[in-house]
Amino acid sequence: MQKLIIANWKCNPTTLKVVQKMALELRKRIKKNPKIEIAVCPPFVYLSEVAKMFKGSSLRLGAQNCFWEERGAFTGEVSPLMLKNLGVKYVILGHSERIMMVGETNEMINKKVQTALRDGLFPVVCIGEDATERTEGKTFQILEQEFEQSLIMSKKIDWERVVLVYEPLWAISTSSHSLGDCTADDALTAALFLRKLVLNKAGQKAARNIKILYGGNVNAQNAEDYLLEDGIDGVLVGAASLDIKEFLAIC
Numbered sequence: 001m002q003k004l005i006i007a008n009w010k011c012n013p014t015t016l017k018v019v020q021k022m023a024l025e026l027r028k029r030i031k032k033n034p035k036i037e038i039a040v041c042p043p044f045v046y047l048s049e050v051a052k053m054f055k056g057s058s059l060r061l062g063a064q065n066c067f068w069e070e071r072g073a074f075t076g077e078v079s080p081l082m083l084k085n086l087g088v089k090y091v092i093l094g095h096s097e098r099i100m101m102v103g104e105t106n107e108m109i110n111k112k113v114q115t116a117l118r119d120g121l122f123p124v125v126c127i128g129e130d131a132t133e134r135t136e137g138k139t140f141q142i143l144e145q146e147f148e149q150s151l152i153m154s155k156k157i158d159w160e161r162v163v164l165v166y167e168p169l170w171a172i173s174t175s176s177h178s179l180g181d182c183t184a185d186d187a188l189t190a191a192l193f194l195r196k197l198v199l200n201k202a203g204q205k206a207a208r209n210i211k212i213l214y215g216g217n218v219n220a221q222n223a224e225d226y227l228l229e230d231g232i233d234g235v236l237v238g239a240a241s242l243d244i245k246e247f248l249a250i251c
């Protein structure tokens, strides 16, 4: 299966000039390769500029969030339809940073997944346990719960367009990182578990075709460990994607 590498720039960088430099470098250096697809998720305000810069290349664009309505009186929100019309393909939903900092709930995530799918985007849904849940041995329980609540409440899922990410909160580079890195073995175990959940809910075709990625301190030193696993279809990269040299090394 084609591997998918997604850069999540989070709330960086702070000027358009730097964005242009980063996007230009990626555009110059990343060549079409049937084995991998590369997507970049900049903050909303830079999307249209990056869309212009990526035009005609194999690079894909993603957003870091969206709302669950298409249009209307929703001050401050950005709709999936607006993103689609801008040339965005992916949208990250349910990121732990949004859950912790903005109070996003599984119900909200579920609604966002629905609208994103309806408007033709590919939702990249993050699922993962925190350090306490991990040490208490609740990893699978949490994965199943988040999977159920953020996806299964949905009436109709186009599984071909859903991307799942196992992103354990404790392994994110900017977290306290108290349990160290998530090894490729641990990431694979979680990815296989998520694939089994998809199998049980949606059948073999969905389980075979769905992309399940790993995210959490992926960098140039360890990316290959995750990407070489057959059961891991790609990586979601945070901090290391801001250093374009390092991101290119990962790709």
Ligand code: 13P
Pocket: 008, 095, 167, 171, 172, 173, 174, 215, 216, 217, 218, 236, 237, 238, 239, 240
């Ligand atoms: P880091 O790669 O910085 O650990 O971030 C992971 C992440 O949150 C990607 O969405």
